[in-house]
Amino acid sequence: MLDRCVHRFQGFVDRFLTGDATDDARVNLKREHSLKVLGEARMLTRTLDVDPGLAGLIHLAALFHDTGRFPQYAAFKTFRDAQSVDHGRLGVATLHRENLLADLPRASRALICGAIVMHNRFALPAAVAARPESPLTLAAHVVRDADKLDILRVMVEHFEAGGGGDEVVTMALPDRPHDYSPALVAPLFGGRVARYTDMTCQNDMRLLLISWVYGVRFAATRDEAFARGLIGRLFAGLPRTREIETARDHVFRNASGGKHDA
Numbered sequence: 710m711l712d713r714c715v716h717r718f719q720g721f722v723d724r725f726l727t728g729d730a731t732d733d734a735r736v737n738l739k740r741e742h743s744l745k746v747l748g749e750a751r752m753l754t755r756t757l758d759v760d761p762g763l764a765g766l767i768h769l770a771a772l773f774h775d776t777g778r779f780p781q782y783a784a785f786k787t788f789r790d791a792q793s794v795d796h797g798r799l800g801v802a803t804l805h806r807e808n809l810l811a812d813l814p815r816a817s818r819a820l821i822c823g824a825i826v827m828h829n830r831f832a833l834p835a836a837v838a839a840r841p842e843s844p845l846t847l848a849a850h851v852v853r854d855a856d857k858l859d860i861l862r863v864m865v866e867h868f869e870a871g872g873g874g875d876e877v878v879t880m881a882l883p884d885r886p887h888d889y890s891p892a893l894v895a896p897l898f899g900g901r902v903a904r905y906t907d908m909t910c911q912n913d914m915r916l917l918l919i920s921w922v923y924g925v926r927f928a929a930t931r932d933e934a935f936a937r938g939l940i941g942r943l944f945a946g947l948p949r950t951r952e953i954e955t956a957r958d959h960v961f962r963n964a965s966g967g968k969h970d971a
């Protein structure tokens with residue numbers, strides 16, 4: 710089933726290639742991201758010892774979680790939902806329209822679509838979060854964590870490539886190497902996830918991504934983010950102010966449980 714769906718996903722994505730190098734690079738970035746999120750979801754369901762039947766559905770939700778990105782970019786040339794559409798909802802509508810899950814029972818489709826529609830919310834709806842034992846809640850948490858873990862990779866690679874990066878990937882935020890906003894540092898001390906709307910430059914995006922160590926559901930996700938050096942590499946690109954150095958020490962001491970050195 711998974712192999713068949715990966716093949717179907719590849720065929721679906723191929724239809725969005727236009728021959729324009731910039732557009733195709735962005736389409737392929739999301740293609741690669743989707744496949745990597747599938748890989749992260751497999752790592753998490755293995756670590757969490759999820760029942761194989763449910764794990765299979767979670768893997769499909771991970772593979773298809775960003776289905777909406779492709780029609781979103783084709784129509785609006787952006788990945789910013791606030792300026793276009795909610796790509797989680799568009800993804801579910803697209804999966805239905807394209808019959809990409811047609812061979813699955815209704816209950817399985819509902820679980821996959823539920824996880825997809827919630828993957829890009831700031832937080833899970835309270836009614837869902839309140840039922841941690843529900844398969845839907847587990848699926849939503851795994852997809853959200855797997856997505857965050859791979860976004861950290863994408864953004865670290867993007868920042869390290871230099872040159873200011875692709876404005877569609879950096880959400881059109883200006884690259885001001887010496888700037889960052891205190892509103893994005895405070896959550897690192899408060900143990901909270903920062904808000905997209907507070908970002909004013911690319912360093913703010915680094916800080917926001919670092920704050921995700923407090924927002925992930927599973928210790929395995931957080932451990933991987935530290936173990937792969939992703940958090941350290943995000944800090945390494947920030948100005949070396951006393952405030953940032955203190956924030957780094959705090960994050961490494963508190964979020965990594967002292968397992969990783971700053």
Ligand SMILES: [Fe+2]
Pocket residue numbers: 774775796828829856
């Ligand atoms: Fe997404």
